[in-house]
C-alpha cells in the first residue's frame with residue numbers, strides 16, 4: 001500500500017496531475033475538495049450562511065456523504081445523490097472554503113478520508129492531507145504555481161465546462177480563497193515540514209506528471225502500474 005499526499009492552493013493543477021498519477025500507478029485518486037464542496041452545496045440549499053459555524057454544525061446530522069469509485073472516477077454522493085458538476089461552480093468554491101474553516105465540518109469529514117486511505121493505496125489531494133489527514137504519507141508534495149498561471153488555468157477549466165468566467169474575477173476570488181484557506185485557525189493550507197515543494201508554473205500537465213512520477217518512484221520504489 002502506498003499513500004501519496006498532494007496539497008497546495010487552488011488551480012495549482014493538483015487534481016489533473018493526481019488523477020494522471022493515480023492512473024499510472026494503478027491506485028485510487030481521492031479529491032477531498034469535493035467533500036467540502038458537497039457540504040457547501042447542502043448549506044447553500046438550506047439557505048444557511050456558510051460562515052455561521054453554529055448553524056452549519058446543526059445541519060451536519062442531516063448529511064450523509066459517501067465516496068464511490070467507478071473505473072477510477074470518484075463520485076461523491078450527498079444523501080444518495082451524485083451532484084456531478086453542480087459542486088464545481090465559483091459560488092460553490094467560496095461555500096466550500098467558508099465551511100472548511102469550521103472545526104465541526106473538518107471533524108465530520110476526517111473518518112471518510114482516513115477510511116479510504118486505510119483500505120486502499122491512494123493519492124489524495126487537498127489542503128491538509130500531509131499535515132492532518134495522512135501525516136505518515138509515503139510521499140508529500142506541495143504543488144504551487146504563480147497566481148497568474150493558476151487563475152488562467154481555473155478560468156480555462158470553468159469555461160470548458162460551460163461556466164462563464166472572467167480572468168480578473170477568477171484571479172480575485174482565487175486570492176481571497178487562498179488567503180482564507182492558508183490563514184484559517186484549523187488545518188491551514190500550508191506545506192508539511194517534510195513535503196516536497198514543487199512549482200509547476202511553466203510545465204504542461206504531462207511534464208509535471210512525469211517529473212512527479214519519477215520523484216514518487218524514487219521515494220517509494222513503486223513502479224507505474226504496480227503500486
Ligand code: DC
Nearest residue numbers: 032033034036096097100126127128
Ligand atoms: O480543492 P478545491 O478547490 O475543490 O477545494 C475547495 C475548498 O475546500 C478549498 O477552498 C478549501 C477546502 N478544502 C480544505 O479545506 N481541505 C481540503 N483537504 C480540501 C479542500
